[in-house]
Amino acid sequence: MNTQRPLVPFLFSVLYAVAATGIAAGAETDTAAQAEQAYQPTTIPAGYQVVTIQTPVENGQPVQFGVGGIDFTKDGTAVIAGRTAGIWRFKAGKWSRFAEGLHDPQGIRVMTPDGSAVVVAQKPELTLVRDTDGDGRADLYQTICDRWRSGGNYCEYVHGPVIDSEGNYYVSINLSDAARDAACDKGGGAAMGTSLGYDGWTAKITRQGEFIPFASGLRSASGIGINNKDELFFTDNQGGWIGTSTLNHLTEGSFYGYPASLLDLPEYRQGKKLDKAEFEKLRKPPAAWIPHGELANSPGNPEFDETDGKFGPFAGQIFIGDQTRSNIFRAALEKVNGQYQGAVFNFIDNLQSGCIRIRFDQTGRLWVGQTGRGWRSVGGKIEGLQRVTWDGKTIPFEMHSMKLTPTGFAVRFTLPVDPKTVLAADAVRFKHWHYHYHGEYGSPKVDEANDAATVRSISDDGQTVYVDLPLQRDQVYQIITQGIQAADGASMSTTTGYYTLNSLLK
Structure with a gap:
């Protein structure tokens, strides 16, 4: 859409805040950090x-400064979106207010080198916020896209945006708290549901403001990220249909488990019923x-x-x-x-x-x-x-990473290990389990069992330990270390890790 939003309600909000605080627009706070x-x-x-x-x-x-978004100008000025405090800048130990009148923003991106234009995701829309006259205070609030339904439910957070190399924006839209909204359809899940309008979806928004439903099945996805290869990821929070919290690779057209969002598809709006056997096959694992x-x-x-x-x-x-x-x-x-x-x-x-x-x-x-x-x-x-x-x-000295091998895992450390400590009894142990896929709130660890693990070898550089153990797909494997030290005697701050094994090596 990319249409300019009327400024009257925002100017009222600004004027009210200025009158209440006695702070001139764009002025620094009266107490430097x-x-x-x-x-x-x-x-x-x-x-x-x-x-x-x-x-x-x-x-x-x-x-009141709960932080919803962080980004930076070219000179390193931090630009912070507060959930209720508006947008602030922090430089050289001092804060200055840039904008307010926003509805619980949960992300911000600086669009110009000097930070005079930013884009924020707030509950009802994706908004361009600009300072057009150079006084340090935003005076233009412009709607980029508002094509999702914001029903006023406190859980309908909109996280993002992140921006790909072509200038497209991506946001995630949370489900509603169904206990507070009788109109919500929980899709067989616990607590969360949709009142339709793309709750539980991620959306791609073009530079022209076109809204494109991108992926579904989200529950309460509290953040979205992108890397320099334009690969998208998001996290989701434990609850119905989400046995425990997840990190997910976000791909177009994928479904991530919570069925309520499917109700926005045309066939379901026309009366098709949700079928667990069907949507379970659609689910992309985390x-x-x-x-x-x-x-x-x-x-x-x-x-x-x-x-x-x-x-x-x-x-x-x-x-x-x-x-x-x-x-x-x-x-x-x-x-x-x-x-x-x-x-x-x-x-x-x-x-x-x-x-x-x-x-x-x-x-x-x-x-x-x-x-x-x-x-x-x-x-x-x-x-x-x-x-x-x-x-x-x-x-x-820490565990750096774990990689799957045909017979177990290659555990990489940041420094060479002391072989004596690795080969000691119970120095490396494993257990595994999985989670239920059901509408109940969360899942216990299912079929948790200890594994017979054996340290097979250590790499020539001393940093990779090869461990053999029986492997099954669709399991979480926990490594538990005890007493392992670096060759220089250093100890780890974290002695355990968790590997999600969706697929075995072919």
Whole structure:
């Protein structure tokens, strides 16, 4: 559509906020951010540090600042979308407000080098927000697309956008909380449903504003990501039809498990009934299952480490924050028979609040936008902003990745291992399980069993350990290490990982 939205309601919102706060449009807050404070998580690899950044303060009062989106201008200015606070800029220790009057934005992208134009995803639409007169404050709000139905349900979050190399936008649209909306159809699932209008879908939106339904079967997908190959990924949260949280490779036309979204297809609108046997065959398995309560409960956006080594030894991997556990974990995926699958490992535990939105800046620092409003989260803070930095020299001793072999797994470490510690009794153990596919809320681990695992060999460089064990497809394999040390005596901060085995090597 790409039509200009009337500015009257937004100007009213701006004027009201200015009158209430006494802050002139575009002005800096009356209290500059204090010095960044060091923060010590309970788990963090060697060589990494976390700092807490003070969020905006106006007239001596903290602004309610749950973070929904983060991006950066060419000069490194952070541009932050707050769930209720509008859009802010952070540079040289000072905050300034750029825009407000937005409805719970859950993502932002800077469109011009100086940040004078940004695109945000908010519940009712994808919006271009611009400062046209150069005063530092947005004065134009322009609808790019609003072709999905926003029914006012609090769970109908719209996450994104991410932008591909051709300039197309992608967003994910959450299902509604059916308990609060009698008009919702849960599609046989627990708690969540659709009131039609593309709840539970991802959408592709062209530069011209055309809305294209892209993929279905999402439940509460709290983040979408894209890499430099234009490959899309999203996370989803445990619930009905989603046995535990997932990381998914997003492809056009795919169905990811929650049947309520299928009701938007023409054949279902014309009366076709949902059939589990049919849609179970359609379901695309996740690239990684994320064990509930152990690694994540409510994962946010996938963020690719494309920093060219500025963030340590995990280049190419995917980092994901969790809103409930206030942690960050990473995924190391591989392609097997043409489809992604792989391992997930914890990275940092116990940050100050729920980590819903993460983003690398140009220097390779990972910014962590946080919110606990509406849900509980570890850490004690209702919201916040933190940043993770690598020192540029320390290589932590950690499990780097796991790759499938015909007889088991090749477990890669970031440093050479001490062979004595690897070959010790119970140094490497495995167990496996799977999850139910049903409409009930979540799934326990099903048919959990220990595996007879044997360390077969260690690579010449000392960094890859080959482990043999019986393998089955459609299982999660957990590696549990004990006492393994690097050749220099270093220990790991995280001693377990989880590999999703959808397909065996042919």
